[in-house]
Amino acid sequence: MRRPATTITISDQHAGRRLDKFLRSQLKGVPAGLLFQLLRKGRLRVNGRKCEQNYRLVEGDVVTIPPLMVEMPALNAPRPPSALLDRLSGVVLHEDADLLVIDKPAGIAVHKGTGNPFGVIELMRHRRPDLPELELGHRLDRDTSGVLALAKTPTMLRHLHGLLRDREDEIGRHYLAIVAGHLPDDVTVVDAPLLRRDADVVVHPDGQRAQTQVEVRRRVADRATLVGVRLLTGRKHQIRVHLSHTGHPIAGDDRYGDPRFNAQVASCGGDGLHLHAATMVIPLPEGGELTVTAPMPQKWERLITRGL
Numbered sequence: 658m659r660r661p662a663t664t665i666t667i668s669d670q671h672a673g674r675r676l677d678k679f680l681r682s683q684l685k686g687v688p689a690g691l692l693f694q695l696l697r698k699g700r701l702r703v704n705g706r707k708c709e710q711n712y713r714l715v716e717g718d719v720v721t722i723p724p725l726m727v728e729m730p731a732l733n734a735p736r737p738p739s740a741l742l743d744r745l746s747g748v749v750l751h752e753d754a755d756l757l758v759i760d761k762p763a764g765i766a767v768h769k770g771t772g773n774p775f776g777v778i779e780l781m782r783h784r785r786p787d788l789p790e791l792e793l794g795h796r797l798d799r800d801t802s803g804v805l806a807l808a809k810t811p812t813m814l815r816h817l818h819g820l821l822r823d824r825e826d827e828i829g830r831h832y833l834a835i836v837a838g839h840l841p842d843d844v845t846v847v848d849a850p851l852l853r854r855d856a857d858v859v860v861h862p863d864g865q866r867a868q869t870q871v872e873v874r875r876r877v878a879d880r881a882t883l884v885g886v887r888l889l890t891g892r893k894h895q896i897r898v899h900l901s902h903t904g905h906p907i908a909g910d911d912r913y914g915d916p917r918f919n920a921q922v923a924s925c926g927g928d929g930l931h932l933h934a935a936t937m938v939i940p941l942p943e944g945g946e947l948t949v950t951a952p953m954p955q956k957w958e959r960l961i962t963r964g965l
Contacts, residue, residue, distance in 0.1 A: 659724065659725070660684075660687075660724065660725040661724055662721070662722060662723050662724045663721075663722045664719055664720065664721050664722070665683065665719070665720045665722070666717065666718070666719050666720075667679075667714045667715065667716055667717060667718040667719075667720065668716065669716050669812075670810055670811050670812050671714055671716075671811050672714055672715055672716040673713055673714065673815060674713070674714050674811055674815065675710070675711055675712070675713060675714075676696070676703065676708055676709070676710055676711070676712040676713075676714060676720075677689075677692065677693070677696070677710035677711065679714055679720075679811075680692050680701070680720075680722075682790065682792075682811070684722070684725075687725060691725070693710060695723065696708065696709070696710050700723050701720075701721070701722055701723060702720075702721045703718050703719070703720050703721075704718055704719055705719075705721070735774070736783065737774075737775045737779070737780055737783055738775075741765075741775060741780060742780060742783060742784060744762050744765065745759070745762070745765075745777070745780050745781060745784060748760045748761070748762070750804065750949050750950070750951060751947065751949045754809070754810075755808065755809055755810050755812070755813040756794075756806060756807070756808065756809060756813060756939075756947070757781070757785070757788070757791065757806075757807040757808075757809055758804060758805070758806050758807070758937070758949045759777075759781070759804075759805050759807065760802070760803060760804065760805075760951040760952075761777055761797055761801075761802055761803060761804075761805040761934075762802055763799075763800050763801065763802040763929050763930065763954075764799065764800060764929060765777055765780070765799065766799040767793055767796050767797055767799075767805065768793060777793075777805065778791065778792065778793050778807070781807060788809055790808075790809065790810060790811060791807055791808070791809055792807065792808050792814050793805075793807060793808075794806035794807055794808045794813070794814065794817035794818075795817060795821060795828075797934055798894070798897075798930070798932075800909070800929050800930035800932070801930060801932045801933070801934060802932075802933045802934065802951070802954060803832070803933045803934025803935055803951045804934045804935070804936065804937040804949050804950070804951045805934070806937060806939065806949075812942070813942075816942050817939070820939075820940065821891060827940055828937065828938065828939055828940070829887070829936070829937065829938030829939075829948075830887065830888040830891070830934065830936075830937055831885065831886070831887050831934075831935050831936040831937070831938075832885070832886040832887070832888070832896060832932060832933060832934055832935055833874070833883065833884070833885060833886070833932075833933045833935045833953055833957075834883075834884050834886055834896065834900065834907050834908075834931060834932045834933070835877070835881055835882070835883055835884075835907065835908040835922075835927075835931040835957065835960070835961070836881065836882050836884055836900050836905040836906060836907055836908065837880075837881060837905050837906055837907075837908065837914075837915050837918040838879070838880070838881065838882065838904070838905050838918075839876070839879050839882060840871070840873055840882040840884060840903065840905045842873050844871050844903055845870065845871060845872070846868060846869070846870050846871070846889070847868070847869045847871060847899040847900070847902065847903060848867075848868050849867060849899060849902055850862060850863070850864035850865060850866055850867055851864040851865055851867040851892045851893075851894075851895060851898060851899075852864030852865070853893060857894075857912065857913075858892070858893050858894040858895075858898050859898070860898065860899075860902050865890075865892055866890060867890050867892045867895050867899065868889035868890050869886060869887070869888060869889060869890075869895060869896055869899040869900075870886065870887040870888075870889055871884055871885070871886055871899075871900075871903075872884060872885040872886075872887075875961065877961050877964055877965050878964050878965070880921070880964070880965045881908065881918075881922075881961075881965050882905065883957075883961060884900075885935075886900075894912075894913070896932060897910055897912070897913045897914075897930075897932065898913055901913040901914065906918070907930060907931055907932050908922045908927060908930075908931040909922060909923075909927065909928065909929050909930045909931050910930055910932075911930075921965060922960070922965060925960060925963055925965050926956070926959070926960060926963075927956070927957075927960045927965075931957065933951070933953060933954060933957070934951065935950060935951060935953065936948065936949070936950045936951075937949050
């Protein structure tokens with residue numbers, strides 16, 4: 658496909674954004690390698706000059722993009738299965754000019770990957786073609802349900818990423834989990850450094866600082882406990898590893914959990930990881946906070962009522 662030469666004048670929405678990230682968002686389907694090649698050769702210019710890919714755009718910059726002869730597979734991308742799209746029907750918890758916050762179903766990854774052509778972000782773009790710049794504000798594990806914030810504008814995306822990167826405790830992230838056994842009431846903060854080891858995460862003295870606040874919410878006889886969890890830091894698999902470290906792993910956790918407890922939960926009709934992002938408190942750029950809550954999954958209530 659031939660893409661004609663174009664010029665783009667940078668608005669305040671994109672000011673401060675890295676040039677390479679801006680180009681990839683505007684030229685979806687164009688190989689990243691081609692964009693970097695054009696930048697290196699000076700054929701893709703900013704204000705008539707050659708620019709490095711990490712250049713931070715300024716409002717009023719003029720980006721000149723040469724004609725491109727490229728294959729554009731994104732234009733002919735297959736439509737997601739209707740059943741998958743239907744799972745994201747009625748999931749919107751909050752929407753304004755900058756944010757779209759949804760209740761993510763468990764079992765759907767947040768973005769596509771190997772062997773997984775459609776994640777939440779791809780599905781939402783199909784459902785909302787009026788939001789061409791929709792991006793993930795943060796991430797949840799595939800099997801975690803609950804509050805997921807999507808940025809509708811580059812400004813909000815940078816704001817969310819900045820909060821998570823620089824002040825990781827300023828976005829309030831509150832979860833619910835069903836864990837094995839009788840978690841003691843005196844377990845209030847799990848403070849254990851986490852180290853990535855291949856695909857897994859382990860508690861290790863050489864790891865990054867990691868803190869998780871835990872509160873007992875409800876007892877399920879002596880077999881399980883419903884807990885409220887707040888992330889004080891944001892490490893990969895943090896809640897799952899920390900709760901497993903206490904000896905009370907999350908129900909349905911096939912990586913850090915207890916196979917016997919998982920089998921017991923499954924026999925009572927509980928499937929998948931029982932971890933739910935219940936509430937997010939987001940500081941807003943203009944001041945104030947936005948609090949969004951996703952109700953506990955109904956199947957959890959049935960499981961707890963049965964007493965596992």
